[in-house]
Amino acid sequence: MVEANVNIIEELKAFLSMVCDQSDLRNLMTMSPTDFSRERKLTLRRVVGIIINMPKRSLSIELQQFFDSINFDKQAATKGAFSLQRGKLLPLFFEAWNRLLVDCFYHYYEDNIKRWRGFRLQAVDGSTAYLIDKPDIVREFGTQDNQYTKTPMAQVMQLQDVLNDITIWGAVFPIKQGEQPIFSAQVSSLYEDSLTLFDRGYPSYALMYLMLNQETPRHFVMRCKISFNKEIKEFVNSDKVSQIVALKPTKEAIATLKNYGYVVNKNTSITIRLVKVVLSTGEIEVLLTNLYDEQHFTPKDFKYLYDLRWKIETTYGIQKNQQQMEQFSGHRVICIQQDYAAGLFVANLQSLIEKQCEPYLKQLNKSRKYDYKINKNVSWASLKYTIVKLFLENDPKIILIELQNAFQRNVEPIRPGRQYQRHRKAKRINGKYQTLTNYKRAI
Numbered sequence: 001m002v003e004a005n006v007n008i009i010e011e012l013k014a015f016l017s018m019v020c021d022q023s024d025l026r027n028l029m030t031m032s033p034t035d036f037s038r039e040r041k042l043t044l045r046r047v048v049g050i051i052i053n054m055p056k057r058s059l060s061i062e063l064q065q066f067f068d069s070i071n072f073d074k075q076a077a078t079k080g081a082f083s084l085q086r087g088k089l090l091p092l093f094f095e096a097w098n099r100l101l102v103d104c105f106y107h108y109y110e111d112n113i114k115r116w117r118g119f120r121l122q123a124v125d126g127s128t129a130y131l132i133d134k135p136d137i138v139r140e141f142g143t144q145d146n147q148y149t150k151t152p153m154a155q156v157m158q159l160q161d162v163l164n165d166i167t168i169w170g171a172v173f174p175i176k177q178g179e180q181p182i183f184s185a186q187v188s189s190l191y192e193d194s195l196t197l198f199d200r201g202y203p204s205y206a207l208m209y210l211m212l213n214q215e216t217p218r219h220f221v222m223r224c225k226i227s228f229n230k231e232i233k234e235f236v237n238s239d240k241v242s243q244i245v246a247l248k249p250t251k252e253a254i255a256t257l258k259n260y261g262y263v264v265n266k267n268t269s270i271t272i273r274l275v276k277v278v279l280s281t282g283e284i285e286v287l288l289t290n291l292y293d294e295q296h297f298t299p300k301d302f303k304y305l306y307d308l309r310w311k312i313e314t315t316y317g318i319q320k321n322q323q324q325m326e327q328f329s330g331h332r333v334i335c336i337q338q339d340y341a342a343g344l345f346v347a348n349l350q351s352l353i354e355k356q357c358e359p360y361l362k363q364l365n366k367s368r369k370y371d372y373k374i375n376k377n378v379s380w381a382s383l384k385y386t387i388v389k390l391f392l393e394n395d396p397k398i399i400l401i402e403l404q405n406a407f408q409r410n411v412e413p414i415r416p417g418r419q420y421q422r423h424r425k426a427k428r429i430n431g432k433y434q435t436l437t438n439y440k441r442a443i
Contacts, residue, residue, distance in 0.1 A: 001356050002400060004108040008352065009396040011104050015097060016391055020044050028092070035088035042077050042085040046070075048093070049388035050082065051342045054380075055329040059083075062329075069385040070392055087334055094341035095171070101348050102168050112355075114163035116305070119195035119219065121163050123312040124202070126179040127156045129172065130326050131336065140333045142175045154336070157182050158344075159190075162197070162311035165351045170344045172337060184210055184260065190218045195291075197309040198222040203288055205253035209270055210260065212290060221305055222288045232274065232286055241276045241299050244292060277303045315347075322377045323347060346387065350379060356404040361411070370413035382406035 019026050020036070026044070027033050036044040049070075055062035059079040067076035077085075106113060106120075115121065128144070131137050131152040143150040155177050158170035169189075173182055180202060187210045190196065196211075196218065203224040211218045226236045231245050246269040249257070257264050273292050277285040277299055287306060291297040319325040323346075328339050354374050365371045382403055389399045 001109070001112065001358070002397065002404070004112070005352050005356060005400055006397050007108045008101065008104040009390050009400070012097060012101060013391055013396070015100055016045065016048065019093065029090050029096075031088050031090065036085075040085075041074070042081055044089065045392065047082070047085050047089055049392060051086065051089075051094075051329070051338055052346055053385060053388050054323070054343070054346060054383075056324050056327045059329060065385065066388070070388065083330060086330065086338065087332070089338065091334065091337035091341045094338060094345055098167075098341065098345040098348060099169075101345060101352075102166060105164070105166055105348075105352065109355075116163065116195065118193065120161060120191050120193055121197070121305070121308065122159055122168060122190075122194050123162050123197040123309045124157070124159045124183055125199055125309075125312045125316070126158075126182075126201075127316045127320075128175065129154045129156050129320075129340075132328065132331050134331055136333055137331075137336065140174065141172075141336075144175055155179070155182070156316075156340070158312065158315070159186070159196075160312045160315055162308045165311075165315075165354070166348055167315070167344050170340070172340050180204055180207055183207070187211060187218060188214060190214075192216040192218070195219045195221065195305075197305060199309065200225055203228060204256075205247060205249045205270065206256040206260075208247075208272060208288065208290075209249070209253070209257060209262065209264070212270055213262065217290065219290055220288075221291070221302060223306060224286050224288050226284065226286055228286075235274045235276065236284060236286060242294050243274045245272055245274060246270070247272050275299050275302045277306065318376060319343065319347065322380055346383065349387065349390075350376070350383060353400065353403050353407060354379070356400065357407050360408050364411070368413070370415060372411040373414050374407050375410040375412045378410040379407050382410075 019029050020043070023033070023037070026036060030036060036047075046066075050063065050066050053062070053066055055066075059082065063079060063082060064076045113120075131141055131154055133152050138152050141152060141154045144153045145151075153175045155173040155175050156170070157173065157179060159168045160166070161168055169186065171182075183202070184207055187207075198220060200223040203222045208220070208222070211220050224232060226232060229247070231247060235243055235245070248266060248269050249264055251266075254264055254266070271290075271292070273289050273294075275287040275289060277287060279285060285303075285306065287302050289297075289302070323343055325340065325343055328336050330336070330339070357374055361372055361374075386399065386403060386406075390396045393399065
């Protein structure tokens with residue numbers, strides 16, 4: 001896996017070099033054709049390096065330590081100069097870089113990719129991010145309002161490979177933008193061999209129609225409310241655990257699909273399989289899917305699949321409480337978009353380095369009572385000021401081994417059967433760094 005990661009890093013470095021050296025490509029990633037065209041203290045490479053170094057503390061301190069880490073023998077750039085230079089770099093750069101990382105992962109890992117019956121198993125979900133109360137940020141993202149206050153917030157959407165711990169896609173949107181329409185725009189870009197898991201906020205005739213009517217239909221499993229429609233209600237009240245039904249659109253679904261260029265009428269039906277799953281609490285879950293083969297895909301299989309969707313929930317927890325997603329390094333819209341996109345990129349890099357540790361963990365677990373895993377919280381600290389060396393120095397393999405050894409020194413046991421009741425508490429508005437009390441700041 002080290003060699004695969006070396007190949008991935010080399011591809012990422014090549015892309016960075018092309019953006020830096022080729023004016024046509026650089027123009028796509030910057031505000032103006034003249035941006036980063038001259039050699040300065042804050043070159044495009046260094047600006048990118050500072051942003052992926054996750055500057056969460058005082059910017060002056062972060063800049064000084066960054067330049068010290070790359071052995072820069074002159075005075076470090078000022079925070080004013082950095083703020084000016086970073087404003088020239090579009091968030092598109094980090095989005096494209098992350099997409100390249102994901103594609104390279106699937107290419108270079110080949111047979112080491114974890115799949116479920118041939119599918120790339122991915123989950124989609126949304127969350128929210130607390131933002132800084134600045135006029136331009138409020139104009140861009142909006143506020144979450146109640147009778148007492150208006151809180152600037154953004155809608156976050158991500159698509160994650162839950163078996164390989166890779167975030168395939170993610171973006172920030174205005175808080176009022178719905179999760180269904182956001183994801184509907186992404187359907188055509190889903191991998192053809194993917195199986196997507198949805199929570200109960202997503203099922204709709206329009207979304208299922210879009211999934212089914214691509215050139216190659218995209219497979220899905222969606223949890224729905226038992227009051228979703230009359231077919232679901234009848235299925236819940238029956239003794240059946242699996243049933244294939246035809247669903248027809250509502251007026252709203254017809255109008256929605258018209259906006260996407262699809263013409264349907266009230267008699268246009270889609271074929272959907274309903275699956276009933278009983279939880280340990282006795283609660284009944286109803287799942288909608290286009291995996292129609294009842295012999296090959298059993299209700300037990302669907303219970304296992306839907307349980308895996310929880311991985312994306314824990315990923316949001318890691319991003320907010322360990323990676324400090326809501327702690328932004330700038331007070332402008334472009335800074336928020338850069339920090340978020342760069343954060344996904346760094347999280348995926350961290351996951352790749354964890355994969356290098358799997359042989360060590362496999363050997364370690366043979367002699368331990370519990371299986372062990374990498375302590376993610378501590379591993380973020382290992383990446384600090386080291387991750388930039390992957391792209392600013394010549395031999396990434398040395399840096400990857402250094403990081404692997406640092407990760408392997410900090411492991412923690414996986415205690416099976418642990419469950420914690422989910423408590424929803426009002427989050428504090430004041431203070432940029434949002435976290436839970438059971439985490440210690442590592443970066």
